[in-house]
Amino acid sequence: MNRAIIIHYGEIGLKKANVDYFLKKLRRHVKTKLEKAFSRTFDLKHTLGRFLIDLDDGFSLEDEEKAGNILGKIFGIKNYMFVFGGSLDIKELGEQIWSRLPNLNDVETFRVKCKRSQVLPYKSVDAERQVGAELLERGIDKKVKMKEPDLIVNIEFFNNFAWFTFKKHPGQAGLSANSGGKLVCMMSSGIDSPVAAYKMMKRGARVIFVNFHAYPITDKSEMDQCKNLVEVLSDYQFDTKLYQVPFGDFQLAIKGVKTIPDKIRTVLYRRMMLRVAEKISKKEEAKGVITGDNYGQVASQTAENMFVIHEASNIPLFQPLIAYDKEEIIEVAQRIGTFEISKLSCEDSCSVFMPKHPELKANVFDTIRFEEELDVEEWSEKLLKGAETIFF
Ligand code: ATP
Numbered sequence: 001m002n003r004a005i006i007i008h009y010g011e012i013g014l015k016k017a018n019v020d021y022f023l024k025k026l027r028r029h030v031k032t033k034l035e036k037a038f039s040r041t042f043d044l045k046h047t048l049g050r051f052l053i054d055l056d057d058g059f060s061l062e063d064e065e066k067a068g069n070i071l072g073k074i075f076g077i078k079n080y081m082f083v084f085g086g087s088l089d090i091k092e093l094g095e096q097i098w099s100r101l102p103n104l105n106d107v108e109t110f111r112v113k114c115k116r117s118q119v120l121p122y123k124s125v126d127a128e129r130q131v132g133a134e135l136l137e138r139g140i141d142k143k144v145k146m147k148e149p150d151l152i153v154n155i156e157f158f159n160n161f162a163w164f165t166f167k168k169h170p171g172q173a174g175l176s177a178n179s180g181g182k183l184v185c186m187m188s189s190g191i192d193s194p195v196a197a198y199k200m201m202k203r204g205a206r207v208i209f210v211n212f213h214a215y216p217i218t219d220k221s222e223m224d225q226c227k228n229l230v231e232v233l234s235d236y237q238f239d240t241k242l243y244q245v246p247f248g249d250f251q252l253a254i255k256g257v258k259t260i261p262d263k264i265r266t267v268l269y270r271r272m273m274l275r276v277a278e279k280i281s282k283k284e285e286a287k288g289v290i291t292g293d294n295y296g297q298v299a300s301q302t303a304e305n306m307f308v309i310h311e312a313s314n315i316p317l318f319q320p321l322i323a324y325d326k327e328e329i330i331e332v333a334q335r336i337g338t339f340e341i342s343k344l345s346c347e348d349s350c351s352v353f354m355p356k357h358p359e360l361k362a363n364v365f366d367t368i369r370f371e372e373e374l375d376v377e378e379w380s381e382k383l384l385k386g387a388e389t390i391f392f
């Protein structure tokens with residue numbers, strides 16, 4: 001029996017004149033990721049507003065699971081299904097579905113759901129009723145329930161073929177990866193910035209990462225934790241680059257200037273990080289910087305402090321989590337697989353150099369005056385030069 005994967009896309013379908021551009025990106029992403037994982041070619045046919053990938057008999061259940069793990073992380077996909085080929089003749093199709101029914105021990109209710117090509121002589125509702133009747137006739141012994149049944153028999157009628165399955169897998173939705181320009185994400189080892197990167201990737205941004213760490217003043221744990229997070233996120237886009245910037249010397253330099261009050265240090269770190277991120281953006285021809293900032297969450301995130309931090313750079317900032325509740329952020333982090341890594345404790349550069357009582361209401365004029373003790377331009381150049389890059 002024929003096997004295939006059907007992929008439905010969501011928002012991309014609303015793109016009118018630009019739909020082809022987004023579909024091309026989606027097709028390339030699916031093809032590249034599957035072909036790399038399986039070391040063979042896959043042919044994606046675009047038909048009736050969806051993608052169809054024919055599979056051969058050798059495609060095992062383990063292969064399905066492997067392919068599902070890949071498709072489940074590709075932006076633009078609304079849902080995907082591993083389907084069996086069937087007949088357009090309802091009686092024959094009923095028999096084919098019957099012969100493929102999964103274990104029904106935990107199933108009390110079911111329904112049939114059809115989508116059909118316009119050229120077919122029957123309507124979807126009629127086909128649903130008739131296939132349902134075929135199954136009942138063969139003794140399916142379960143109640144029909146239209147809303148939230150335990151089992152849905154999904155059927156898609158194409159012009160000369162039907163496809164059916166008992167499971168529809170939800171996708172990530174959003175817009176195709178790399179469809180919307182390049183951004184640099186300031187990435188810590190915490191919970192928020194990985195979620196911020198994910199959110200922007202989901203809108204089509206190609207994300208390049210930069211992490212500031214205090215190794216060798218601290219141990220390597222923060223660097224490694226950040227690297228592990230970027231690795232998880234790299235599954236969601238084509239190719240991924242991480243800049244690791246040693247930041248400890250700058251933090252020590254600030255600590256060493258007696259005229260700079262301890263409490264303003266965190267704001268000065270953030271300003272310098274932003275300057276370096278801006279330089280990386282220019283080098284990479286990226287059009288903005290993403291941060292995981294969240295209004296009011298920590299001391300650096302008051303309106304006053306954020307005003308002063310943002311003053312250090314002119315580049316557009318993208319802060320997709322700014323008004324999220326922490327629980328909402330954690331929910332996403334758990335779903336995308338970063339939470340378990342982020343929650344591990346590590347020696348993070350900011351905490352190590354954190355003042356006891358950080359400033360909550362920084363003043364921009366005072367802050368600029370404090371910075372006059374350091375050559376910020378020279379420091380930002382030096383930090384950029386010290387960066388190492390890793391590719392995923
Ligand atoms: P996160 O959970 O992302 O670490 P946070 O709640 O701890 O965020 P802050 O520590 O104030 O908040 O950091 C705010 C933002 O600044 C982070 O979301 C991140 O974008 C950026 N940032 C903080 N520390 C670093 C770092 N070491 N390297 C790169 N970016 C950083």
Ligand code: MG
Pocket residue numbers: 188189190
């Ligand atoms: Mg943090």
